[in-house]
Amino acid sequence: MATDSDVLYPPRPEPDALTQFFWDGVNEHKLLIQRCSNGHYIHWPKIVCRFCLSTDLAPAEVSGRGQVATFTQPVQPFHPYFQQHPGYVLAVIELVEQPHLTLVSNVVDVAAEDVRVGMPVEVTFREVAPGFTLPLFRPAATGS
Amino acid sequence: MPNSLNRVAIAGVGYSQTGRRLNLTNDEMVRQAVTAAMADAGMTPADIDGVATMGGEAMSIGHLLGLDPLSYFFTSNGGPAFVEPAMNAYTAVAAGMAHTVVAVRLIRQQPGQADRNSGAVTMPATVGGDAQFTSPFGADAGAVAMIAGLEMTAHMAKFGTTEEQFAINASTQRYHAGLNDDALLRDPLSVEDYLNSRFVSKPVRIFDCDYPVDSSSAVIFTTVERARDWQHKPVVVEAGALSSLRDMNFYQLDDYATTSPKHCADLLWSRTDLTPADVDCAQLYDGFSIITLQLLEALGFCGMGESGPFVEAGHTRLGGSLPTNTDGGACNVGRRHGANFCIESVRQIRGECGDRQVPGAEVAVWTNAVGPFAGAMLLTA
Numbered sequence: 001m002a003t004d005s006d007v008l009y010p011p012r013p014e015p016d017a018l019t020q021f022f023w024d025g026v027n028e029h030k031l032l033i034q035r036c037s038n039g040h041y042i043h044w045p046k047i048v049c050r051f052c053l054s055t056d057l058a059p060a061e062v063s064g065r066g067q068v069a070t071f072t073q074p075v076q077p078f079h080p081y082f083q084q085h086p087g088y089v090l091a092v093i094e095l096v097e098q099p100h101l102t103l104v105s106n107v108v109d110v111a112a113e114d115v116r117v118g119m120p121v122e123v124t125f126r127e128v129a130p131g132f133t134l135p136l137f138r139p140a141a142t143g144s
Numbered sequence: 145m146p147n148s149l150n151r152v153a154i155a156g157v158g159y160s161q162t163g164r165r166l167n168l169t170n171d172e173m174v175r176q177a178v179t180a181a182m183a184d185a186g187m188t189p190a191d192i193d194g195v196a197t198m199g200g201e202a203m204s205i206g207h208l209l210g211l212d213p214l215s216y217f218f219t220s221n222g223g224p225a226f227v228e229p230a231m232n233a234y235t236a237v238a239a240g241m242a243h244t245v246v247a248v249r250l251i252r253q254q255p256g257q258a259d260r261n262s263g264a265v266t267m268p269a270t271v272g273g274d275a276q277f278t279s280p281f282g283a284d285a286g287a288v289a290m291i292a293g294l295e296m297t298a299h300m301a302k303f304g305t306t307e308e309q310f311a312i313n314a315s316t317q318r319y320h321a322g323l324n325d326d327a328l329l330r331d332p333l334s335v336e337d338y339l340n341s342r343f344v345s346k347p348v349r350i351f352d353c354d355y356p357v358d359s360s361s362a363v364i365f366t367t368v369e370r371a372r373d374w375q376h377k378p379v380v381v382e383a384g385a386l387s388s389l390r391d392m393n394f395y396q397l398d399d400y401a402t403t404s405p406k407h408c409a410d411l412l413w414s415r416t417d418l419t420p421a422d423v424d425c426a427q428l429y430d431g432f433s434i435i436t437l438q439l440l441e442a443l444g445f446c447g448m449g450e451s452g453p454f455v456e457a458g459h460t461r462l463g464g465s466l467p468t469n470t471d472g473g474a475c476n477v478g479r480r481h482g483a484n485f486c487i488e489s490v491r492q493i494r495g496e497c498g499d500r501q502v503p504g505a506e507v508a509v510w511t512n513a514v515g516p517f518a519g520a521m522l523l524t525a
Contacts, residue, residue: 013276072348076289078284090290090345
């Protein structure tokens with residue numbers, strides 16, 4: 001049975017040793033992505049760079065700027081929280097730092113019908129519940 | 145006897161009873177499917193020495209049905225649905241690991257919203273692993289319609305594919321289903337019906353989704369020489385290919401518009417002298433309709449990005465230049481996860497398809513694909 005907390009909050013991440021830095025960064029309003037010693041970014045966090053097999057990886061702060069690679073509007077989500085938020089925009093965001101460097105997130109502060117593939121966006125850190133912050137994306141400020 | 149590369153053929157095909165939430169055990173469904181395939185071929189359990197399955201466990205299925213001792217067994221841990229065990233069966237026979245391998249798919253209807261409302265299925269309050277990067281944003285694990293939404297949006301944006309073209313695709317497949325007694329959804333579906341239907345994950349509509357059912361399917365692969373001894377003329381495996389481009393997780397794709405089929409198709413055509421122009425009918429996975437369109441392009445039946453106009457022009461309809469998903473597809477025969485496309489290909493080449501028979505069909509291609517992985521098999525008379 002769904003509990004109140006299921007309805008009120010999105011599923012909370014359970015960071016592990018590999019991913020703790022990402023969520024710590026989010027809580028400090030920084031977008032941190034793993035980068036290897038040869039300069040390749042990879043996301044989601046792994047133990048090895050898939051481009052050069054370097055195991056010398058460290059979190060690096062990125063600009064938070066990117067574009068909407070693609071998106072969808074789930075109408076029948078499974079989770080009770082998202083059932084309370086019909087019309088939310090589930091998107092794949094490609095960051096400017098590297099081709100195909102993508103995150104799954106939501107596009108906010110814009111009507112869903114105005115979201116476009118290729119739309120420039122920037123990260124915005126939103127507290128979706130007390131003590132629970134997520135990196136979401138909004139249309140980029142003009143000129144950014 | 146040393147291993148050798150044998151030519152391989154399909155000698156028997158069969159389904160279990162298929163429908164919504166059947167009151168049958170997994171074992172009973174697999175028993176029905178394998179028994180039907182053996183009856184189709186004229187075989188007994190003593191004629192089979194290998195099992196490859198997605199759903200259930202290969203050794204246990206072998207023992208259940210008296211196929212043991214097995215000389216080959218494969219149980220999928222996840223991949224491009226039926227084409228994975230089918231490719232294992234094919235390659236095991238080709239390599240001489242076994243002489244006759246049955247490929248099995250068992251799939252049960254997934255839990256629905258009613259199960260979640262009743263508390264029979266609950267959603268987690270916290271998520272670790274890969275899901276920590278998707279579920280907090282409303283990307284539910286297992287909600288593949290969302291992936292299809294991402295792929296469909298990308299295809300429409302990149303190539304200008306329209307919702308009317310998806311409507312024509314759905315309507316065309318339903319027309320084929322109306323000619324197939326095995327199809328579960330057979331009433332005509334108009335373009336307007338499609339455009340008035342509800343969204344599941346916009347722009348994906350309910351008629352872009354395969355129809356969830358309980359089903360098991362079985363296909364028996366053996367050597368061409370042995371296949372000649374059974375009831376039907378052999379349907380020969382001309383070539384096969386599997387492809388995995390990225391992480392198993394569907395949310396890690398480089399290009400949502402085209403995904404994995406192109407690499408798979410290039411491999412397939414590199415292994416045969418046949419070309420797309422030689423194909424009489426195509427059976428292209430439609431877990432979501434966008435996948436069928438991606439496969440039409442990847443296999444070279446139309447240019448990249450041109451599948452929408454290709455469907456709109458009627459090429460994929462019976463009587464068109466490339467009748468596609470002639471059984472009605474999984475949107476209408478139920479989610480048999482690609483096994484229906486293998487079985488329909490066999491039946492077309494045998495000439496068993498009645499009102500939906502493609503005249504003189506001798507070459508068919510069938511596929512599975514979604515997200516990072518794909519598989520394809522080319523069959524000939």
